Amino acid sequence: MKKILASLCTIFLFSNIVTSAKAEINFLIGTWAEEPLTPFVEAFEKETGIEVNIQTFPFRDLLATIEVRGNAQADDVDVIFVDAPLVPSYAVRGMIGPMDQYFADTSVNAIFAPAGIAAASWNGEMYAPPLNNSGQLTYYNKDLLAKAGCAEPSMIEAERVTWEEIVDCAKKITDEANGIHGFIFDQISRYYQLQALPESAGGGSGVCEGGLSVKGCLTNDGWMKAGQFYYDIHNTSNISPKGVGPDQTHELFGLGKIGIFVGGSWNNGRWADTDLNYGVALHPYFEGGKVVTGCNSWHIGVWNYSKQKDDAAKLVRYLTASPEVAIHYVEEHNSLPAHNSAILHVAEDPKFNNFPGIVMNLATYESANHCATRGRTPGFLEFEEIVNTSFEDIRNGGDPASVLADAESRIESSMRRYK
Amino acid sequence: MNFFKRQWMVPYLFLAPALIGTIAFKLYPIFIGFWESLIYTSFSGGAEKRIFVWFENYQYLFDDKIFWKSLEITAFLTIIINPLQIAMSLGLALLLMRKSKFIRIIRSLYLLPIGIALPIATIIWGLMLDPNQGLINGLIGVFGIPPQPFLVSENQALWCIIAIATWKGVAFWMLFLLAGLEDIPKQYYEAAEIDGATPFQKFRYVTIPQLKRTILFVFVADTAANFVLMVPMIILTKGGPLQSTNVLIYEGYRSGFYYQDWGRSLSIITILTVITLIVIGLQLLFLSEKNEGIKVK
Numbered sequence: 001m002k003k004i005l006a007s008l009c010t011i012f013l014f015s016n017i018v019t020s021a022k023a024e025i026n027f028l029i030g031t032w033a034e035e036p037l038t039p040f041v042e043a044f045e046k047e048t049g050i051e052v053n054i055q056t057f058p059f060r061d062l063l064a065t066i067e068v069r070g071n072a073q074a075d076d077v078d079v080i081f082v083d084a085p086l087v088p089s090y091a092v093r094g095m096i097g098p099m100d101q102y103f104a105d106t107s108v109n110a111i112f113a114p115a116g117i118a119a120a121s122w123n124g125e126m127y128a129p130p131l132n133n134s135g136q137l138t139y140y141n142k143d144l145l146a147k148a149g150c151a152e153p154s155m156i157e158a159e160r161v162t163w164e165e166i167v168d169c170a171k172k173i174t175d176e177a178n179g180i181h182g183f184i185f186d187q188i189s190r191y192y193q194l195q196a197l198p199e200s201a202g203g204g205s206g207v208c209e210g211g212l213s214v215k216g217c218l219t220n221d222g223w224m225k226a227g228q229f230y231y232d233i234h235n236t237s238n239i240s241p242k243g244v245g246p247d248q249t250h251e252l253f254g255l256g257k258i259g260i261f262v263g264g265s266w267n268n269g270r271w272a273d274t275d276l277n278y279g280v281a282l283h284p285y286f287e288g289g290k291v292v293t294g295c296n297s298w299h300i301g302v303w304n305y306s307k308q309k310d311d312a313a314k315l316v317r318y319l320t321a322s323p324e325v326a327i328h329y330v331e332e333h334n335s336l337p338a339h340n341s342a343i344l345h346v347a348e349d350p351k352f353n354n355f356p357g358i359v360m361n362l363a364t365y366e367s368a369n370h371c372a373t374r375g376r377t378p379g380f381l382e383f384e385e386i387v388n389t390s391f392e393d394i395r396n397g398g399d400p401a402s403v404l405a406d407a408e409s410r411i412e413s414s415m416r417r418y419k
Numbered sequence: 420m421n422f423f424k425r426q427w428m429v430p431y432l433f434l435a436p437a438l439i440g441t442i443a444f445k446l447y448p449i450f451i452g453f454w455e456s457l458i459y460t461s462f463s464g465g466a467e468k469r470i471f472v473w474f475e476n477y478q479y480l481f482d483d484k485i486f487w488k489s490l491e492i493t494a495f496l497t498i499i500i501n502p503l504q505i506a507m508s509l510g511l512a513l514l515l516m517r518k519s520k521f522i523r524i525i526r527s528l529y530l531l532p533i534g535i536a537l538p539i540a541t542i543i544w545g546l547m548l549d550p551n552q553g554l555i556n557g558l559i560g561v562f563g564i565p566p567q568p569f570l571v572s573e574n575q576a577l578w579c580i581i582a583i584a585t586w587k588g589v590a591f592w593m594l595f596l597l598a599g600l601e602d603i604p605k606q607y608y609e610a611a612e613i614d615g616a617t618p619f620q621k622f623r624y625v626t627i628p629q630l631k632r633t634i635l636f637v638f639v640a641d642t643a644a645n646f647v648l649m650v651p652m653i654i655l656t657k658g659g660p661l662q663s664t665n666v667l668i669y670e671g672y673r674s675g676f677y678y679q680d681w682g683r684s685l686s687i688i689t690i691l692t693v694i695t696l697i698v699i700g701l702q703l704l705f706l707s708e709k710n711e712g713i714k715v716k
Contacts, residue, residue, distance in 0.1 A: 063677075064676045064677070067676060067679055068676070071679075071681070092462050093462055093467060093679075094466075094467060179551065179552075241551055242550060242551075242568065242571045243549055243550035243551055243568065243569075243570070243571045244551065378462060381677065381678065381679060382677070382678040382679070382680070385673075385677045385678065386678075389657060389658070389659060392657070392659055392660070393659055393660055393661045393662075396568075396571045396572070396573065396659065396660035396661065397572075397573065397660070397661075398573075398660070398661045403661075406485075410485065413479070413483070414678055414680060417459075417460065417461050417462055417463070417680070418461075418462050418463065419463055
């Protein structure tokens with residue numbers, strides 16, 4: 001009996017030793033990325049023998065979890081999803097480490113587009129290589145536009161639609177009694193998308209030069225014009241509905257309840273199974289203003305408190321530098337690539353010259369030529385949260401001038417920590 | 420063995436697990452929270468520095484109008500929601516004390532909200548209060564009332580949250596009051612009836628005095644619970660519109676988890692803890708047996 005027990009104990013101990021010898025890394029990602037990434041993570045596991053434990057979170061929870069784990073300097077995280085504008089914030093606070101050494105044997109310029117490298121870097125070092133990019137376009141319901149007698153917006157640069165034209169047409173489409181609205185933003189009240197408004201009106205990103213102040217940069221004429229525009233479409237002309245969240249906007253458009261929808265390229269696949277008769281055009285701009293669209297997307301970084309940085313870096317490189325992953329994102333998820341091979345793929349494959357594939361081509365054009373990088377500041381997390389809340393307050397009837405003044409003072413106060 | 424012979428130690432021994440738990444999970448976090456509220460984290464020059472700044476975080480807070488607005492909303496919420504929930508719980512408990520063939524079924528129906536987690540209840544209410552496609556606007560439309568903005572209105576959002584929290588909380592607090600009512604000896608009511616007391620007089624001179632300890636417990640526990648109510652704010656309003664639902668606990672949560680300003684966050688939480696203790700202290704002072712305002716005649 002004793003011998004049997006001793007043998008069992010030995011087997012148990014030995015199996016534990018074997019198990020613990022196998023490397024295991026924890027990867028925090030957004031819920032939306034689980035489906036696209038899982039096959040590649042499995043391939044990585046097979047290839048390297050490193051086990052990857054994927055932990056998924058919705059957008060806000062992901063950011064909050066990263067903050068909580070960072071504050072605790074937790075070593076049970078190895079790789080994280082990084083929203084492009086948060087690279088400086090995470091880098092300054094030592095939450096992610098520089099990646100250059102892990103790409104020393106190659107040229108990052110040969111792998112990624114310059115905008116992706118710029119978004120991934122802080123103080124001349126690359127911290128989080130880009131997984132993909134993004135671009136914004138104008139989608140429109142052909143039937144609603146025809147019924148209202150509006151001309152369809154164009155894909156040609158010289159005929160790019162203006163915000164003023166969008167509002168005029170949307171007023172004709174809006175029929176509140178039947179739940180039809182003329183216009184909606186994809187990501188309502190989110191800085192990522194709405195930054196294009198003040199940028200087009202000459203107001204800049206909202207963050208002042210140097211990235212440590214917003215004084216006068218959030219209350220200038222361009223931002224005031226953008227704030228007033230956002231107020232008017234929800235409270236004066238009522239062409240956009242209130243009380244609708246960013247997760248519902250594409251559904252409303254898909255149901256034929258919205259005339260014009262300004263949103264990301266990834267929406268294209270969402271209406272493939274509907275009867276929606278829609279078209280796509282370039283992103284709007286203010287008449288006489290600058291042409292600007294939202295861009296950049298998700299990056300991946302190595303957690304600075306990880307005890308397995310080398311293994312973590314292998315995964316980061318595998319997912320970001322592989323052309324297969326980037327092309328898969330393009331083909332299956334309509335996500336704009338940051339990888340040069342995938343950009344070339346979009347440029348060369350003829351299916352991207354015709355509708356609906358042309359969405360990828362147009363979005364690539366917008367991102368490459370009119371990209372407004374989000375405000376570069378180590379205090380981006382606070383900045384974005386306060387700006388998002390302010391846009392939502394304006395949407396709900398707040399006076400744009402006082403809401404933006406409040407936001408500026410609040411952000412300025414939170415920036416003192418970085419000065 | 421000698422240890423157990425020292426009888427004076429026995430009560431402490433029994434109390435020890437609870438005391439250790441209280442110290443570890445209540446007092447120690449409060450102390451840590453207070454200590455961290457005196458620390459300012461700077462990232463100046465690209466490196467994290469923790470600086471002990473005494474009460475500077477509080478000073479910043481007192482100069483911040485967001486904090487004062489948040490305090491005002493918390494005070495308003497507390498003044499409205501606690502008496503409302505207690506009155507409704509008591510009313511329901513009294514109704515459910517009545518004899519009826521279906522009383523068990525009716526009681527079970529009223530207890531249903533307890534079985535639904537607050538986040539789920541909040542999501543359901545959020546769908547019902549949707550200004551565009553919500554059930555409530557559909558229902559009031561039948562009576563010719565125009566659609567209401569509810570959670571996207573500066574003037575209605577806090578009231579909606581009060582309604583949701585009350586719907587969820589009333590049944591829970593009612594349970595305690597129901598137990599308290601069951602405990603009141605029937606002879607008291609019989610004696611009052613023989614003396615010719617009206618139903619109101621029986622309620623005023625028998626029910627309320629006999630239920631006073633239960634009411635005190637419910638009042639204190641309900642107040643403490645509502646001071647930390649923030650699930651509907653997290654899920655539905657994010658403190659808006661225009662900060663109309665931005666209560667202190669949510670502002671503290673947001674400062675820490677969204678803005679990473681832990682000094683500010685923990686200063687707010689410390690102030691909220693002090694306010695809670697003061698309010699509960701006053702409730703105990705004015706409602707406890709020693710300071711009885713209502714005499715049984």
